[in-house]
Amino acid sequence: MSKDIFQVYPLIDKKKKGQRLTDKEIKWFIQSYTDKKIEDYQMSAMLMAMFIQGMDVSETAALTDAMLESGEQLKFTGKNVIDKHSTGGIGDKASFILAPIASAAGVKVPMIAGRGLGHTGGTVDKIEAIKGFNTALDLKVFQEKLNKEGLVLIGQTPDIAPADRLIYALRDVTATIDSIPLITASIMSKKLAEGANGIVFDIKCGTGAFMRTTKDARVLGKSLIATSKRFKKKAVALITDMNQPLGNAVGHSNEIIESIETLKGKGPKDITDLSIALAAHMIHLAGVEKTFDKALKKAHLMVDSGKALEEFRKLLKSQGGDDRVIDDYSLLPQATEVTKVTAAKAGYIKMFQNDQIGLLLIELGGGRKSKADKIDHAVGFNFEKKIGDKVKKGETIFVIHHHAQQKEIAEKIKSTFLKEVLVMSASKVKTPKLIIEKLS
Numbered sequence: 001m002s003k004d005i006f007q008v009y010p011l012i013d014k015k016k017k018g019q020r021l022t023d024k025e026i027k028w029f030i031q032s033y034t035d036k037k038i039e040d041y042q043m044s045a046m047l048m049a050m051f052i053q054g055m056d057v058s059e060t061a062a063l064t065d066a067m068l069e070s071g072e073q074l075k076f077t078g079k080n081v082i083d084k085h086s087t088g089g090i091g092d093k094a095s096f097i098l099a100p101i102a103s104a105a106g107v108k109v110p111m112i113a114g115r116g117l118g119h120t121g122g123t124v125d126k127i128e129a130i131k132g133f134n135t136a137l138d139l140k141v142f143q144e145k146l147n148k149e150g151l152v153l154i155g156q157t158p159d160i161a162p163a164d165r166l167i168y169a170l171r172d173v174t175a176t177i178d179s180i181p182l183i184t185a186s187i188m189s190k191k192l193a194e195g196a197n198g199i200v201f202d203i204k205c206g207t208g209a210f211m212r213t214t215k216d217a218r219v220l221g222k223s224l225i226a227t228s229k230r231f232k233k234k235a236v237a238l239i240t241d242m243n244q245p246l247g248n249a250v251g252h253s254n255e256i257i258e259s260i261e262t263l264k265g266k267g268p269k270d271i272t273d274l275s276i277a278l279a280a281h282m283i284h285l286a287g288v289e290k291t292f293d294k295a296l297k298k299a300h301l302m303v304d305s306g307k308a309l310e311e312f313r314k315l316l317k318s319q320g321g322d323d324r325v326i327d328d329y330s331l332l333p334q335a336t337e338v339t340k341v342t343a344a345k346a347g348y349i350k351m352f353q354n355d356q357i358g359l360l361l362i363e364l365g366g367g368r369k370s371k372a373d374k375i376d377h378a379v380g381f382n383f384e385k386k387i388g389d390k391v392k393k394g395e396t397i398f399v400i401h402h403h404a405q406q407k408e409i410a411e412k413i414k415s416t417f418l419k420e421v422l423v424m425s426a427s428k429v430k431t432p433k434l435i436i437e438k439l440s
């Protein structure tokens with residue numbers, strides 16, 4: 001505990017008036033809150049003051065540091081320990097593809113991933129569609145596995161940045177989630193604790209992302225990179241499109257199948273291109289290849305040679321998962337019924353209200369309405385058409401995979417999709433650019 005003594009009220013008042021808080025003040029506040037010496041309502045007031053007044057780079061770094069120091073911090077030797085962080089979206093299964101690619105190329109990948117949040121899906125929930133896969137390894141085992149296998153994937157543990165866990169729960173109910181400095185400190189405290197030497201950020205932007213505009217995504221990307229630099233970590237951020245699902249599959253088993261298909265070189269173009277680009281940045285940051293072009297070639301080679309797929313198999317085996325799913329998708333939980341949504345008229349797909357797709361998946365049981373809910377890995381969606389595609393009258397656009405007893409809910413999803421998610425155009429529509437910008 002910091003020896004400096006401050007008082008809660010004047011610090012909230014100072015931030016409320018838009019004045020800078022010192023490192024010591026921020027660290028005292030966060031430590032005192034974690035030690036339960038500051039009440040939730042006082043922390044809420046401070047969070048709202050931070051949200052409204054904003055925080056500069058050094059305040060954000062102090063907040064990151066305070067949250068980081070509230071828990072355990074892993075350390076790895078060597079420059080080649082690199083992770084990726086996505087700010088979350090719909091159909092984002094890139095971790096399952098890029099991590100084995102990077103690992104096969106010689107990068108060590110320590111992934112501590114999240115569960116579904118709001119309308120977005122979670123990497124940990126998705127991999128748990130594979131029977132036996134253990135995402136709850138303790139940090140000692142996590143460290144040992146990373147050193148031995150070069151790739152490990154677990155969920156958040158109570159030992160990593162516990163202050164963030166407490167503050168995040170408060171932000172979730174006090175309308176203080178969408179603040180750039182608060183998001184930065186929350187993400188960075190967890191990423192730094194996990195011990196990576198470099199981080200590749202995938203900043204999602206569009207109707208299915210927390211950042212709706214390129215401008216906001218750029219501000220978040222710059223903030224994450226500036227904070228990484230302050231902590232002497234190498235970092236690159238890609239701003240990527242999230243106005244439609246990534247790939248064609250949405251849902252847990254569905255997305256695992258699409259990830260395996262992509263590792264076999266048969267995935268949709270968008271998820272393939274993005275996973276390879278992100279993996280190439282990891283390979284480059286790790287210093288495995290001197291130029292990004294060489295790293296990109298290497299990433300392609302890892303897929304084409306089947307090495308990345310074998311690395312995924314190794315990951316499943318190492319964490320108790322049934323690796324037979326790679327050759328037999330029927331071993332994954334699967335829904336038996338399909339309801340198709342077809343085009344009422346000919347035209348072009350103009351846009352999807354992408355966050356709604358995540359909410360419809362929750363409605364179908366493929367997400368949580370409350371913390372204790374169990375995820376149904378079997379249900380999901382498949383997109384047969386994406387933005388810019390030409391559609392004939394009666395052609396299938398969207399397929400709902402559901403259980404026999406869910407016919408009524410599938411019909412409701414169909415009608416919501418047509419009314420609130422899908423926008424068609426009579427004239428040609430340009431395919432959105434997948435990788436919008438790179439920040440480094």
Ligand code: URA
Pocket residue numbers: 087177182183184186187
């Ligand atoms: N993800 C996080 O870990 N924290 C945030 O604040 C937002 C997204």
